[in-house]
Amino acid sequence: MTIDRLDGRLIVLLAREPRIGVLEASRRLGVARGTVQARMDRLQSNGVIRGFGPDVDPAALGYPVTAFATLEIKQGQGADVRAHLGGVPEVLELHTTTGHGDMLCRLVARSNADLQRVIDLVVGFDGIVRASTAIVMENPVPLRIIPLVEQAAEDTD
Amino acid sequence: MTIDRLDGRLIVLLAREPRIGVLEASRRLGVARGTVQARMDRLQSNGVIRGFGPDVDPAALGYPVTAFATLEIKQGQGADVRAHLGGVPEVLELHTTTGHGDMLCRLVARSNADLQRVIDLVVGFDGIVRASTAIVMENPVPLRIIPLVEQAAEDTD
DNA sequence: ATCCGACTGGTCAATCTGTGCAGCGGGGGT
DNA sequence: ACCCCCGCTGCACAGATTGACCAGTCGGAT
Numbered sequence A, B: 001m002t003i004d005r006l007d008g009r010l011i012v013l014l015a016r017e018p019r020i021g022v023l024e025a026s027r028r029l030g031v032a033r034g035t036v037q038a039r040m041d042r043l044q045s046n047g048v049i050r051g052f053g054p055d056v057d058p059a060a061l062g063y064p065v066t067a068f069a070t071l072e073i074k075q076g077q078g079a080d081v082r083a084h085l086g087g088v089p090e091v092l093e094l095h096t097t098t099g100h101g102d103m104l105c106r107l108v109a110r111s112n113a114d115l116q117r118v119i120d121l122v123v124g125f126d127g128i129v130r131a132s133t134a135i136v137m138e139n140p141v142p143l144r145i146i147p148l149v150e151q152a153a154e155d156t157d
Numbered sequence C: 001a002t003c004c005g006a007c008t009g010g011t012c013a014a015t016c017t018g019t020g021c022a023g024c025g026g027g028g029g030t
Numbered sequence D: 001a002c003c004c005c006c007g008c009t010g011c012a013c014a015g016a017t018t019g020a021c022c023a024g025t026c027g028g029a030t
Helices: A005-016 A022-029 A033-046 A078-086 A112-123 A146-156 B005-016 B022-029 B033-046 B078-086 B112-123 B146-156
Strands: A049-051 A065-073 A091-097 A103-109 A128-141 B049-051 B065-073 B091-097 B103-109 B128-141
Touching: A005 A022, A005 A033, A005 A146, A022 A033, A033 A049, A065 A078, A065 A112, A065 B091, A078 A091, A078 A103, A078 B128, A091 B065, A103 A112, A103 B128, A112 A128, A128 B078, A128 B103, B005 B022, B005 B033, B005 B146, B022 B033, B033 B049, B065 B078, B065 B112, B078 B091, B078 B103, B103 B112, B112 B128
Parallel strands: none
Antiparallel strands: A065 A103, A065 A128, A091 A103, A091 B128, A128 B091, B065 B103, B065 B128, B091 B103
């Protein structure tokens, strides 16, 4: 998929004011409503826009501590470990990677003390050989997509 | 902040069907429309729901490669490094952490070859002493929040 | 020259939103 | 035991938005 400048502007607009409607968006972008509708449909069926899920802040839910854990897995235990971690709510995402570890996961916890519980929960599983954890102190760049969208839109013309 | 079961059900519903309106949501949850409106307002002003940004898939934008880089920073260069990385669109998020590295960032690239360019861009900066990169192969658990929301809602009663 | 896809600008009925209202009930404080 | 307050309900209203159409225009490709 490629996106053009109008797609880019639309996505940025949606990101900045998510509650905006199709009509208002068309006014802002200076195009007809039908165009915005068509673009949004296309972006969604292309999979560029997966959806408009609510952006929930774990900290506000009582989970202010974030950490990343690098896991080393016993050969052939990958599927079991995936299933195990998938069942732990505090595991927000899980990746299998190249490099020193075999997996990388993002964890949240209610406190530093609670993080110990979560780590025990995660690591206390047979297929996991070793784990090393990095606690997040600051988040200078929160998960963002706009700069990339803008670059992708530029590259198209 | 704490959330109750109704908040939890509302968030889950919004996550599953983001385009749903207040009226339809109230029907599904079996409560009055005003209640849903009040809950949504509260969740948003509490910061539990940050917004409803479009969920953009970098892969669909032409950036199918994801990697995590652990960076070691020269003493006192933190602010400069943050600013530098903030200016790179391919840096989707950045954290400062405890542990072996000093920072952890998520990168995307157009290809494995392109990843080299991105890494050079990221690392080619004076304040960065060393970097180690892990390329993501699979993503068994994509970023999710629902299980945590459900747990938080349970814990409340 | 012609076709085609994309965009425009307009209409239509149906629906949803924001807002305000009075009534009701339980939990908590006095 | 009593009363107050807050949250929820059910309802109403005007105004705005949506999804679905349509014919006309435009530029690029064949």
